[in-house]
Amino acid sequence: MIDLVLALLSGTVGGLLIALMPRCGSRLRNVVALSSSAAGAVFSWRVAGAVLAGRTIRVAGMNGGLPWSLHPDPLGAVFGLIVSTLWLFAAVYSFGYMAGEERQRTYYTYFLLAFSATLGVAFSGNLISLYLFYELLTLVTYPLVIHERTGEAMKAGAKYIIYSLSGAGAILIAIVITHSLTGNLDFAGGALLADVGLRTGLDWLLALFVAGFGVKAAVMPLHRWLPQAMVAPTPISALLHAVAVVYSGVYGILRVVYSVFGHELMGQLGSSHILPWVAAFTILAGVVIATQQDVLKRRLAYHTISQLSYILLGAFTLHPWGLAGAMLHMISYSTLKMTLFFGAGIIAKQTGKVKVSEMSGVGRQLPGTLTAFGIASLGMIGMMPLNTFWSKYYLMKGSVASGKSPLALVLIGSGIVNAFCFIPTVVTAFTGEMRQPVAEKRLEAGLMLVPTLLLAGIALLIGLWPGLVWPGVDAVVNRFF
Amino acid sequence: MTATIISNLPVFVVITPLFVAFILSTFARRIRLVESLVITVLALGVLGAGYLASLVLMRNGIPIIYSMGGWPAPWGIELVAGSLSAFFLLLVAGVSLPVALFTVDNMTHEVGGSVRTTRFYVLYLLLAGTLAGMAVTNDLFNVFVLVEVATLSCCGLVSACKHPRAAEASFNYLILATLGSALILGGIGFLYIITGHLNMGFASMELSRIWQDYPHVVWIAAGFLLVGFGVKSALFPLHVWLPDAHSTAPSPASAILSGLAVKGYMICLIKVLYNLFGSTLIQKFALHRILALLGMVAIIAGSLFALAQDELKRRLAFSTVAQVGYVFLGLGQVNAQGLTGTLFHIASHAVIKSGLFLAAGAIIAATGKTRISEMVGIGRKMPITMAAFTIGSLGMVGIPLFSGFIGKWHLLSGSLTAGSTLAPLVIVIGSVLAAAYLFPIIRTAYFEPAQAIDGQDPGVPQRIALILLAAGVVILGVAPGPFLELAGRAAVELLALK
Numbered sequence: 001m002i003d004l005v006l007a008l009l010s011g012t013v014g015g016l017l018i019a020l021m022p023r024c025g026s027r028l029r030n031v032v033a034l035s036s037s038a039a040g041a042v043f044s045w046r047v048a049g050a051v052l053a054g055r056t057i058r059v060a061g062m063n064g065g066l067p068w069s070l071h072p073d074p075l076g077a078v079f080g081l082i083v084s085t086l087w088l089f090a091a092v093y094s095f096g097y098m099a100g101e102e103r104q105r106t107y108y109t110y111f112l113l114a115f116s117a118t119l120g121v122a123f124s125g126n127l128i129s130l131y132l133f134y135e136l137l138t139l140v141t142y143p144l145v146i147h148e149r150t151g152e153a154m155k156a157g158a159k160y161i162i163y164s165l166s167g168a169g170a171i172l173i174a175i176v177i178t179h180s181l182t183g184n185l186d187f188a189g190g191a192l193l194a195d196v197g198l199r200t201g202l203d204w205l206l207a208l209f210v211a212g213f214g215v216k217a218a219v220m221p222l223h224r225w226l227p228q229a230m231v232a233p234t235p236i237s238a239l240l241h242a243v244a245v246v247y248s249g250v251y252g253i254l255r256v257v258y259s260v261f262g263h264e265l266m267g268q269l270g271s272s273h274i275l276p277w278v279a280a281f282t283i284l285a286g287v288v289i290a291t292q293q294d295v296l297k298r299r300l301a302y303h304t305i306s307q308l309s310y311i312l313l314g315a316f317t318l319h320p321w322g323l324a325g326a327m328l329h330m331i332s333y334s335t336l337k338m339t340l341f342f343g344a345g346i347i348a349k350q351t352g353k354v355k356v357s358e359m360s361g362v363g364r365q366l367p368g369t370l371t372a373f374g375i376a377s378l379g380m381i382g383m384m385p386l387n388t389f390w391s392k393y394y395l396m397k398g399s400v401a402s403g404k405s406p407l408a409l410v411l412i413g414s415g416i417v418n419a420f421c422f423i424p425t426v427v428t429a430f431t432g433e434m435r436q437p438v439a440e441k442r443l444e445a446g447l448m449l450v451p452t453l454l455l456a457g458i459a460l461l462i463g464l465w466p467g468l469v470w471p472g473v474d475a476v477v478n479r480f481f
Numbered sequence: 482m483t484a485t486i487i488s489n490l491p492v493f494v495v496i497t498p499l500f501v502a503f504i505l506s507t508f509a510r511r512i513r514l515v516e517s518l519v520i521t522v523l524a525l526g527v528l529g530a531g532y533l534a535s536l537v538l539m540r541n542g543i544p545i546i547y548s549m550g551g552w553p554a555p556w557g558i559e560l561v562a563g564s565l566s567a568f569f570l571l572l573v574a575g576v577s578l579p580v581a582l583f584t585v586d587n588m589t590h591e592v593g594g595s596v597r598t599t600r601f602y603v604l605y606l607l608l609a610g611t612l613a614g615m616a617v618t619n620d621l622f623n624v625f626v627l628v629e630v631a632t633l634s635c636c637g638l639v640s641a642c643k644h645p646r647a648a649e650a651s652f653n654y655l656i657l658a659t660l661g662s663a664l665i666l667g668g669i670g671f672l673y674i675i676t677g678h679l680n681m682g683f684a685s686m687e688l689s690r691i692w693q694d695y696p697h698v699v700w701i702a703a704g705f706l707l708v709g710f711g712v713k714s715a716l717f718p719l720h721v722w723l724p725d726a727h728s729t730a731p732s733p734a735s736a737i738l739s740g741l742a743v744k745g746y747m748i749c750l751i752k753v754l755y756n757l758f759g760s761t762l763i764q765k766f767a768l769h770r771i772l773a774l775l776g777m778v779a780i781i782a783g784s785l786f787a788l789a790q791d792e793l794k795r796r797l798a799f800s801t802v803a804q805v806g807y808v809f810l811g812l813g814q815v816n817a818q819g820l821t822g823t824l825f826h827i828a829s830h831a832v833i834k835s836g837l838f839l840a841a842g843a844i845i846a847a848t849g850k851t852r853i854s855e856m857v858g859i860g861r862k863m864p865i866t867m868a869a870f871t872i873g874s875l876g877m878v879g880i881p882l883f884s885g886f887i888g889k890w891h892l893l894s895g896s897l898t899a900g901s902t903l904a905p906l907v908i909v910i911g912s913v914l915a916a917a918y919l920f921p922i923i924r925t926a927y928f929e930p931a932q933a934i935d936g937q938d939p940g941v942p943q944r945i946a947l948i949l950l951a952a953g954v955v956i957l958g959v960a961p962g963p964f965l966e967l968a969g970r971a972a973v974e975l976l977a978l979k
Contacts, residue, residue, distance in 0.1 A: 139875075165878070173905045
């Protein structure tokens with residue numbers, strides 16, 4: 001229990017510390033940021049370890065007639081594990097990327113507050129707490145989106161806020177309806193609506209929930225804020241807009257499907273046959289639009305939209321294998337996408353190139369970066385020795401086993417388009433005409449390069465040894481089936 | 482002794498501020514004394530209201546009844562302190578004290594001269610006393626008198642300041658408010674003609690017996706009262722006086738007008754609707770549908786108007802129009818959840834909006850800027866003021882942990898129980914719009930890259946006032962306990978009358 005509280009507090013405390021020391025040097029600030037990220041990570045790992053070992057960790061109470069509860073189950077523990085681990089990498093990368101930038105204090109303050117908010121989403125034990133942290137996450141990530149303070153950034157920020165709050169409004173209505181139907185919002189027991197049984201209107205309730213969380217999960221057509229939010233600094237794009245914020249939306253949908261409705265009731269709802277196709281559409285449309293983008297970060301953004309729906313597709317199959325695939329993809333994709341974004345950030349920072357069409361030859365300038373980028377690109381196709389191979393394998397298996405085999409074809413098609421999306425870039429980056437060489441060995445560059453390579457390494461490691469993450473996936477599947 | 486205090490408490494909380502208001506002008510030359518008297522009276526009011534609220538909570542719904550002059554109802558005038566009264570008294574006391582604190586050492590330059598300042602305080606205490614009276618009264622004619630006194634004090638407060646548009650705004654308000662009073666008087670008259678009672682309890686009993694004989698009269702009375710109180714509480718589209726009046730008044734006056742005065746009329750309307758007509762008649766005459774519809778229109782229209790304003794105080798004033806909509810929307814949900822939400826929203830908005838107006842006043846006083854677009858970087862120069870403003874804004878948007886959320890939750894729950902599909906949608910759209918008109922202010926204050934303008938936090942009493950109100954927003958959001966309890970009980974009591 002104490003681990004849980006400390007995990008949640010470490011980001012907040014670090015963030016407030018940084019906020020309260022305005023004139024300190026960047027070295028001290030980095031130490032605070034690193035140590036509170038590390039503390040958060042260690043405590044989250046301990047929480048996850050305890051939860052996966054089958055122990056119950058719960059802090060709960062009532063407030064104004066509304067119950068709140070922090071009670072991570074395997075799904076929350078795995079999400080917390082992903083988030084806290086990647087936060088550590090993003091923190092180190094930030095030290096390199098943000099060196100010499102303006103407004104570092106604001107940056108690190110909200111960077112760490114967002115850590116707490118995301119862990120809060122992960123560890124929430126009922127819908128009220130989930131909603132609370134989900135809203136707080138929107139608010140504390142807003143200053144990160146508008147970090148550049150340009151007109152474009154302000155516009156993106158406004159769009160982000162309005163989209164997110166509208167989504168949260170839909171979620172709130174849905175939560176109130178759920179409360180009035182069951183009087184219970186806790187995830188700890190079985191699915192909330194299982195006892196209510198099939199009744200008219202449940203499709204609409206599901207639609208409200210999915211539309212609400214779908215905003216942050218960037219399900220088409222609710223995705224439009226995400227490409228614009230790419231004006232944020234790269235570590236933020238990598239961490240928040242490829243993992244933490246968007247995952248909180250995905251996580252919300254997983255919760256709704258498995259903890260609120262439950263797979264049995266979901267299977268009886270008419271809309272459960274539509275939702276996989278919404279996800280499939282987003283997968284294909286997202287990646288196709290991605291190939292059309294010339295600005296690398298925008299390409300990555302649309303690619304994110306596509307990949308997030310892999311997870312949703314797995315969840316919507318309502319099959320244990322599909323859920324296993326979704327969980328594996330949640331773990332795998334996050335490492336690869338961080339690698340891609342980190343690579344894009346290094347390229348932009350060291351060479352000033354942000355467009356794909358300008359990238360020929362950067363591979364020879366930045367060999368380490370582009371190697372990691374290349375590995376991640378292969379992973380996005382679902383190539384054999386990488387972790388996403390396994391997630392894709394289980395997603396397909398789940399699609400077929402749940403009697404929706406065309407979904408497997410969608411996944412294969414998306415893999416092919418993915419190949420077009422990044423591989424040519426990597427190839428021309430290595431074979432294209434050489435430009436001015438750029439040092440990849442300065443200190444800041446090292447701080448950026450090491451996390452990038454490490455993440456690519458982790459992706460390979462999981463790919464070669466999926467048993468490393470399997471206990472987590474297994475626990476989640478056993479929790480819900 | 483205790484029994485005497487208890488039985489006289491309902492009348493003391495009303496007459497003490499009124500009495501002090503009358504003697505205040507004799508000390509006009511000694512402004513320090515005036516200020517400390519006002520603060521003392523209001524602090525006593527907080528104690529009295531708190532004591533009364535705890536009594537009401539302990540008495541389990543049995544109200545404390547006081548008969549004026551020893552004449553029992555229906556002959557005499559009755560003051561009834563039930564859950565609703567205790568709730569509103571607590572609110573009036575809890576908001577008027579910090580707002581008065583904000584005026585300490587601060588009014589003379591805004592209003593001009595110690596005599597004018599004393600006049601301001603006389604009106605302020607008169608308003609506080611009449612609002613307390615609205616909380617406890619159970620008599621229709623008393624309602625009218627209190628409404629009139631409150632209106633006149635409000636007019637005086639609006640024109641207290643040397644703002645160039647203040648006289649015009651105050652005059653506009655006077656004309657429209659008088660129209661409203663006339664309609665209220667008419668409505669009360671019609672009800673008196675058919676029931677023969679001014680005591681709400683007796684009138685209600687009579688009305689439930691005879692309404693079928695006079696359906697048209699009941700219709701007209703309800704219509705008159707609705708429009709009359711609608712004008713007073715700035716229900717869209719009868720709000721036209723409010724933006725001018727609330728934006729030109731001195732900031733503490735704006736705070737008390739937007740935060741409390743408007744709410745007083747709503748409490749009167751709630752009493753007339755639920756204690757006199759009763760929930761059955763409300764539904765028979767479909768008043769709840771009209772209320773809910775008007776409320777929804779007000780939420781959307783008020784928010785859109787607020788969005789279009791660049792002047793900070795005007796934006797806040799239009800925001801009040803939108804938030805009034807929530808109260809009417811909730812009044813239209815004839816169930817305990819909806820009414821609890823409405824009452825809690827009244828409280829939450831009172832605390833939030835008075836805090837926002839005070840913060841706005843502090844900013845305007847310190848920088849001389851009235852437009853939002855000019856308030857660049859003010860968050861770094863006036864950290865306490867802007868922090869209070871931010872907390873208020875979060876409360877208004879209804880982020881969990883802030884007071885607005887609890888009200889929003891109950892309103893949503895009530896409207897879903899009532900089977901409405903449009904109302905929940907309007908409620909959440911309203912809160913997104915609230916974010917759209919409030920967050921840009923925060924963005925300009927903290928995150929705009931341009932050179933910050935000059936300014937600094939106001940003096941100590943003002944800071945305390947801002948901190949108290951911001952703390953109120955958080956406390957109501959995190960631990961609404963007794964307040965929510967009172968609101969919930971009041972809702973049940975209001976619905977008990979069939």
